[in-house]
Amino acid sequence: MDNPISKFENWWQEALADSPLQQKSAVCVSTIDEHGFPTGRFVDLKSESEDGFVFCTYLDSAKGKDIARNAKASMTIWWDHLGYQIRVVGTAQVITAGEADGFWQTRSRSAQLTTTAFEQSEALDSEDELAKRLQETAVKLAGQAVPRPDNWGGYCIKPVSIEFLTFRQNRLHLRELFECGSNGWVKQLLQP
Ligand SMILES: Cc1cc2nc3c(=O)[nH]c(=O)nc-3n(C[C@H](O)[C@H](O)[C@H](O)COP(=O)(O)O)c2cc1C
Known part of the structure; x- marks a missing residue:
């Protein structure tokens, strides 16, 4: 298959169908921090x-601030049950408010309340503060819908390259690199 987006979709569906994981769609997103270090x-x-x-x-989390300074980002996935690794490199853009609203509505009320209660990546004085903040938020919003906080949304990583690795026990892993050029995707095999 020579379209990496379709290939990704197939692999993701395959991974979801038979996943032993609790967090089935967890992926590692890496950004570049203010000191130039990659952080995932x-x-x-x-x-x-x-x-x-x-x-x-x-x-406004640490990753959000990283992306605001430098939109270059990557996404790395390992699906152990299939022996698939995927590496995406690209640039991250904030999704629209409408798209963020759509994702917000898919969240449970409990997830909406915790998201509202906390300031991600900010310092925390004590662990007790977590329950206290959540309780205060739940009381404040009792009996009403939880609005999406202005500082909660999402990012879309637009890929410039995607590499698919099929793990082989004999170490002859298949590495398929797709790079986005002016005429579309170009595929190149790489040595393992
Ligand atoms: C399996 C898993 C899934 C997670 N999903 C999210 C997520 O979708 N969004 C998010 O903001 N943090 C998520 N987190 C928490 C992040 O790993 C991270 O701690 C948080 O986003 C703060 O990162 P930052 O300080 O680098 O911005 C998840 C953590 C784990 C272990």
């Missing part, structure tokens, strides 16, 4: 299309 963390992959790969988060 897992997020939940929400969707993928020709436009790119979407995850949701706080726009």
Whole structure:
């Protein structure tokens, strides 16, 4: 298959169909921090299309600030039950408010309340503060819908390259690199 987006979709569906994982769509997104260091963390992959790969988060989190300074980002996945590794390199863009609203509505009330209660990546004085903040938020919003906080949304990583690795026990891993050129995707095999 020579379209990496379709190939990704097939692999993701395959991974979801028979996943032993609790967090089935966890992917590692890496950004570049203010000192130039790469920094990665897992997020939940929400969707993928020709436009790119979407995850949701706080726009003023550490990763959000990284992306505001430098949009270059990567996404790395390992699906052990299939022996698949995927590496995406690209640029991250904030999704629209309408798209963020759509993802917000898919979240449970409990997830909406925790998202509202916390300031992701900010310092925390004590662990007790977590329950206290959540309780205060739940009381404040009792009996009403939880509005999407302005600082919560998502990013779409538009790929410039995608590499698929099929792990082989004999170490002859198949590496298929797709790079986006002016005439579309170009595929190149790489040595393992
Ligand atoms: C399996 C898993 C899934 C996660 N999903 C998300 C997510 O979708 N969005 C998010 O903001 N943080 C998610 N987190 C928390 C992040 O890993 C990270 O701690 C948080 O986003 C703060 O990162 P930052 O300080 O680098 O911005 C997840 C963590 C794990 C372990």
